[in-house]
Amino acid sequence: xxxxxxxxxxxxxxxxxxxxxxxxxxxxxxxxxxxxxxxxxxxxxxxxxxxxxxxxxxxxxxxxxxxxxxxxxxxxxxxxxxxxxxxxxxxxxxxxxxxxxxxxxxxxxxxxxxxxxxxxxxxxxxxxxxxxxxxxxxxxxxxxxxxxxxxxxx
Ligand SMILES: [Fe+2]
Ligand SMILES: [Fe+2]
Numbered sequence: 001x002x003x004x005x006x007x008x009x010x011x012x013x014x015x016x017x018x019x020x021x022x023x024x025x026x027x028x029x030x031x032x033x034x035x036x037x038x039x040x041x042x043x044x045x046x047x048x049x050x051x052x053x054x055x056x057x058x059x060x061x062x063x064x065x066x067x068x069x070x071x072x073x074x075x076x077x078x079x080x081x082x083x084x085x086x087x088x089x090x091x092x093x094x095x096x097x098x099x100x101x102x103x104x105x106x107x108x109x110x111x112x113x114x115x116x117x118x119x120x121x122x123x124x125x126x127x128x129x130x131x132x133x134x135x136x137x138x139x140x141x142x143x144x145x146x147x148x149x150x151x152x153x154x
Pocket of ligand 2: 021044048106109135136139
């Protein structure tokens with residue numbers, strides 16, 4: 001498959017964003033105080049690495065197949081919760097900030113996929129970008145679930 005100049009530029013921009021996501025989740029997994037949040041960020045980071053890998057394949061001319069009818073990871077994610085709803089300690093505030101920032105970033109990246117998808121001629125590329133966008137939404141949903149379980153959404 002041959003990408004146009006414009007399509008190539010769009011994939012490169014998306015790659016830059018995915019690299020930021022990988023780096024950010026590595027940094028946040030390291031920085032989070034609650035082990036359960038560290039684990040969530042580490043898990044999401046693996047998805048971001050896969051996104052980066054998929055985009056590299058597209059640039060190299062082959063579009064990876066997307067899994068069909070795969071259950072969303074948000075359906076099976078049930079965070080135990082570490083912080084009490086009443087607590088207002090520094091660790092909780094710290095972790096809450098990481099969550100809020102991550103959700104904002106996922107929303108931004110998801111929007112970029114949604115916009116860029118409309119520019120591609122290839123059905124397979126559109127399918128892949130749509131799949132990645134759905135996973136970004138899943139990331140945001142899981143982090144939201146974490147916030148809810150930790151009394152961070154009030
Ligand atoms: Fe991603
Ligand atoms: Fe993501």
